[in-house]
Amino acid sequence: MTHYVFWPQHLKLHDKKGNLEAVAITLRGTDHVVIDIVPCELLKGTLLELPYSSIATKVSTEWHFKVDVYQVIEFRAPNLRILQFFSLDPISLTLPEKEIGANEKSSVNDNVCKLWDHPRYQMHDKKLRQTLSLLNLYHTHETAFREKYPKLSSHRGTLGSRLWGSMKRLYRVSRLKTLVSYLGLYLTAIICQLALYTYKALNWQYLKFVNLSVMAQQIDLRCQQICYFPVQYLRINMNMTLRKALPRFRTYSEASANLRKDLPSNYYPDYIRFYNTVWLFLNDMSFGLIFAAFLFEWCDSFSKILHRIITFCLYDLMKSVTISLANNPLGIKLNEELARFLSDLFLWIIEFSNTMLLEPMANPETLSLLLRTVGNLGCVLGGTFALSVFVDYFSILTVHVYIFYHISSKIYHWQISIMKSLFYLFTGKKRNVLRDRIDINFFQLDELLLGTIFFIILVFLTPTVLAFYYSFTVFRLVTICVQIAVESVIALLNHFPLFALLLRVKDPRRIPGGISIQAIEGPTVRFELKNRPLSITNMFKPYLALIDQMRHTYFSPKTIKQILAGRPFVMHRIKLYKVLYSSLPTTPVEIKTLYSQLSQLLTSA
Template sequence: MLMSDGLLRVFWPYDLPRSTSPGVIVGWRNSELDLFVLSVLEDVEPRNVENALRAGILFRNSPHTITQIFSLCGRSAMHVLGSTNARTLPATFNPSHLHVTTSPSCKVPHIFCPSETNISIQIIMFSRPHPTRMQYMSLDPISLALGDKQPIAGRDELDSVDTEEEQEKARIAKLVEKLKLHTVVRHVPSQKEQVLPIILNQINCAFETGKLLERNSKLIGTRVKRSMSVSERVIESASTLRDLFVLGVSYVFWRWIWPVITRCFVIGLLCHRAVAEIILQILEWRARPEAAALKDISATAQQVDIRLQQFCYWPIQYIKLRQRKNNWESVTTSHPDYIRFYNSLWLVANDVIIGIALGSYIIDNAHWVAYQINIILNGWTVEGLQRTISWLMGWPAGLKLNKELAAFLGDLFLWVIEHWAAFIANLQPYLPHLIYFVGCSSFAGASMPVALFSDLLSILTIHIYSFYIASARIFNWQLSIIISLFHLFRGKKRNVLRNRIDSCDYDLDQLLLGTILFTVLFFLLPTVIVFYLAFTSARMLIISLGAALDTCLAFLNHFPLFALMLRLKDSRRLPGMIEYFYMLFTCVTSFI
């Protein structure tokens, strides 16, 4: 029975032969008027092709079971959809058997459909993805993150600390879902949208299935020749003395040598995994549940953690890639793993190559690099900071500060800087050796010296961080006291239990003492603000340098280099242009 919309939809591959020879169209029949063409078999009869499909002759010598292709494509059997370049055209239109005319000069086939049938024809041309080249189409973009890693032992105890946070996230997710129910933008997916993934699976399987049908088309109407047995193949391959020698050597290698090599390699992987797990546990150890782990504090520890996780995950990824050889190439579930695996390998290889070049330069110029770092440390973090504090102790930019408070804070900070300068002077003889060690670590990748420099930046500027924390605490305490005294001056107080401002009756001596303290602290506030802004600016500059180094680490560890290369080399190996295909496929009706 014809569909009510009166529209015949035919999916036709671009790369099908456009010869003038007669042929038989084979494909999927999604519904009465929704047809998907897989291949055109020439020089065969439609009846013989139909019988071959029922008997499974066209599926012989398939690398894997054909039922999996049927399951992916959402169909239980293939059908003969029509004929091409028939000698005589029928008098009436029959949707169960199309008559198509093709020619080398016309890219789009012409379907015989008289105007009195009142049926419109829509031919959707598509390029079949080449599964051997790992080309495929997908509705979802791939993710290069290691999202399916194996859980690390002991991680459950650490995750239990974040129970409240997870509950809060679940509550917010429920609220978001309730909000989606009341929006006018959201709509229930139609049957046409639900059938789109099956159409994409049919497109992904079209090339491999079509080639299988074309290879077996020669078996239609002929008797299949019996293949040689294993003993016959052995006798044929060992017909000469040279073949016997090669066969004996290969037998010894695969029977005795190769198992030993693989067993040693597996033992090495297990030892590496055990050591890596121990180091990962050390990097994730926390003194208290709410305390930060070592990898959260140190950039070097975090870099080691990333590399160890990658090394532990590579065997799992490789096993997945090996398993895809046991399945049809049209099955695209392993393609993201392939891209993630080689993207990770390429990033590590580039990291090591850049690290060797960088490490060679640092090792050859260790004394010069140490000398430059020493000049920067003394010029910016010691002498420059001393000049800034001395300037703040006067009248900075014409501001008249409290002389006594500025002198007290300045002398305190200068005293700390003098002790820090003595520490830097004691460190100076060992600085070339430290730079040499950083250069040697570059042979593990350029990310290691960058991480070490980030940690050195944090360690060698710890006095600035201390000044920032001290000035921020003083400013916070003073501002909090001023706000409390301002409420007292207005006859109010803050109710901590109810988190609100209430009225309060104060005695005269309380009001007088509060007014005096408010006045003193308010006039001392500009001096504290000036020191706070100075150290905050210095801290922000250090944070900016650290952020630049972290950005370099992010590029070295997570840049999608292999994916971009695939995009430039063969964009069909990455899911893309799905919006365009979605507009084409929205016309597809539901399956019958």
């Protein structure tokens, strides 16, 4: 059986002369991990207790191991102070309860997780996982070894580090620290309570404002993030406190029991999510300032350009299309009476919306005031709020387009349904609504004659209804595409994995996506354990799910079937955007729970 010896690279194999011994730590279910190299003279009078033992002796220039078959694996000891660690599995940047994809079923996912967590499927890598957990706490165990055997170590802290440690200890026992801590606690509780009240108001069960307004949805997101900040702080800091307490063991069995499997990777994504939110908020403010400066500089010019675009697209173009539909467009002969009736109806709605909405809201003075207001809002709250105002403003201006689409789709759907029922009449069948099936039925001659007359009338009216329905469907699809494009930019500013990408560039060891073991060239066969950084695909996993859901909702054969059948499709904004809420809990934590946990953390500190 091969014994694996994990050797830290800062303890060089061949850089010291003399007789040396390598002291390793071995816990239950782990491999040997070299903790220090000490001279043989110092180790002669010292009795090493479990979990420490001498694993190898250096005589002259060669190391002689005390096991028959061994393999050395070098590694760079991770620094937990800057949150470096090894992980056998890629870390998840989303919450565990939101790991399900866009089209996956929760029950199937739960069953797979239960099977995978069974010991039968986890035994093949259990020892490696335990060893990686030991490597993650390497410096902690190294400090514990030096505290237990101070004579074996020549390591001494520098004057600066000892002075800084003394200052931190004095601050922890001072009244200033207590005053600042409780002041921060009460301020956090008040802010979280206000955010929770706002969240509940926006998600009122009788009228959910988050489904109606992008601005309300943006406020809802910020409130959820504010309420989740203390939870992330608790997870990060309580986990760090637990890591500090780990080396305080007295026996071998206690040391093995303290080798917890959730350290530190289970709570580390909270650290990434927390600082990613902070970075995105700061970038949002920067983007808002740049956007505001741009608007203030070109406010008058933009207002005139927007006035022309809005007037042409939402009034002139729609009016000309509606008039042309009543006058046999493209040489297609339509029913004159029905076309004129629908044209007059839609023209009246166009004129009404122009008088009540477009003229007051799209004149240059109002647009200039709106742009300045949006600029000020971007300076205070960020660029996402400014873009949210634009989306809501666009939704109000295009409300008549939605009305046209809704009316024409209803007429078209009713006509298709009636024609389908009349077709069943010709074949001697009838739809059974109660049993949801087609039954055979005998019809009288007068019923067949009347059905034939109605069917012929509807067939001749179909081209007219189709012309109006497809024309306004195109307008509706264009407005939805514009809203989706702007909201995608908002989603990118709100949930872009910026901090994770920066960590991947700066220090890939802080965002592991697995491990790799590579051979080292040299006279002896040795290997090196390395971190494999998290892939870009895993970082953008929520966005891929969002794109897939958008494609499935708006750009798929299902959408074409809905249009052909006359079924109205609406923009379920909250359903699409919830895919990006994967880093937030479904409902915010109550303030009482947060307050008690924060108070307990302050008391223990």
